[in-house]
Amino acid sequence: MNREDAYYFNELKKAIAASFLRHHSAPDSINKWKGEDIVLFQEDLFNKVKAKVSEKWFYTYFKNEAQKLPRIDMLNLLAQYVEFENWHAFKESISVTIEKRRFEKRYLFIGFPILVFALMYWGLDKENEFHFCFVDEVKNRSITEIVLDIKVLQNDESPLYFKTDSSGCFSYITKADFVKFVVQSPYHKTDTITRYIDSNINKTVKLFTDDYALMLHYYSNGKVKDWKKHKIQLEGLIANDAQIYQLFDSSVGVEVFTKEEFIRLLTIPTQNLKRIQVLHKTMKNEQIVKLKFIVK
Numbered sequence: 001m002n003r004e005d006a007y008y009f010n011e012l013k014k015a016i017a018a019s020f021l022r023h024h025s026a027p028d029s030i031n032k033w034k035g036e037d038i039v040l041f042q043e044d045l046f047n048k049v050k051a052k053v054s055e056k057w058f059y060t061y062f063k064n065e066a067q068k069l070p071r072i073d074m075l076n077l078l079a080q081y082v083e084f085e086n087w088h089a090f091k092e093s094i095s096v097t098i099e100k101r102r103f104e105k106r107y108l109f110i111g112f113p114i115l116v117f118a119l120m121y122w123g124l125d126k127e128n129e130f131h132f133c134f135v136d137e138v139k140n141r142s143i144t145e146i147v148l149d150i151k152v153l154q155n156d157e158s159p160l161y162f163k164t165d166s167s168g169c170f171s172y173i174t175k176a177d178f179v180k181f182v183v184q185s186p187y188h189k190t191d192t193i194t195r196y197i198d199s200n201i202n203k204t205v206k207l208f209t210d211d212y213a214l215m216l217h218y219y220s221n222g223k224v225k226d227w228k229k230h231k232i233q234l235e236g237l238i239a240n241d242a243q244i245y246q247l248f249d250s251s252v253g254v255e256v257f258t259k260e261e262f263i264r265l266l267t268i269p270t271q272n273l274k275r276i277q278v279l280h281k282t283m284k285n286e287q288i289v290k291l292k293f294i295v296k
Helices: 004-020 036-049 055-063 072-081 087-109 112-124 213-221 227-237 259-267 271-275
Strands: 128-136 149-154 157-163 168-173 178-185 189-196 204-209 238-247 254-257 278-286 288-296
Touching: 004 036, 004 072, 004 087, 036 055, 055 087, 055 112, 072 087, 087 128, 087 238, 128 189, 157 168, 168 178, 178 204, 189 204, 227 238, 227 259, 227 288
Parallel strands: 128 204, 238 288
Antiparallel strands: 128 168, 149 157, 149 178, 178 189, 238 254, 278 288
16 A cells, blocks of 8 residues: 555544544544444444445454555445545545645745735636536446446537546546536436536436346346247347447447347357347337447
8 A cells, every 4th residue: 555545544444443433432543442432433434324344354454564455445445424425425534634734834934915916817717627526327336347437528628538547536637617428338328417616516327227237237247047038038138220330449340230130149148148248239119229239
């Protein structure tokens, strides 16, 4: 674990101890907790964020000097335990505190007139930073297993394209006081988000699962055991005149599939099934009428 990560993680442990001690009696330092203290913390963690940690995990990351950070999903839950949206938001708050202290020291050094000038200068060129993290509405869990596509819409300009990071989040800096973007996911419904800087307190965006895309995902990964029933379900899911295209990584070529050919592809258990990825689809009357896919 590098020095920066170690610093933020130690600050998180202090915040966890402070939160726990509001309603429980235990040593001030989390490193000194043992026995009943650990059991009470496990229960309190579960009650607040529905997360569980074993005693071994506690000793690895809290009692001893951890060699690496816990998984990002665990860091997000621990941050929620101390009333932050996620690990990124917690680190951001610590960074703001550090910067505020540095600023106060600089203020004492440079004097009031220069500070006033600086504030006037910054005010004229102020930038707003938006930060969003995406959560699966059904699982209530950060979307980190897949990368989401973000298209930021700009007035009278071409859109800007981003992707979520390993923690399921993305940031955008602009001089405007609002941001409007479209978020797309292979297994969630496309959504358009508009957020003003004054209402940017809740930075979590929940995405609703796209049941049709998820069904295709289950089928292509061979998770359906009854293949005859599987075929009947697919026939109802896909329109008779659906336009189905296979794209290729290594070329610009496209192969066109009929509905029957595509169903046959999904109902024959071959190695290619697990490599099929749906790129885009269009629905009409609760049926797929247009679909693009690729075999990785």
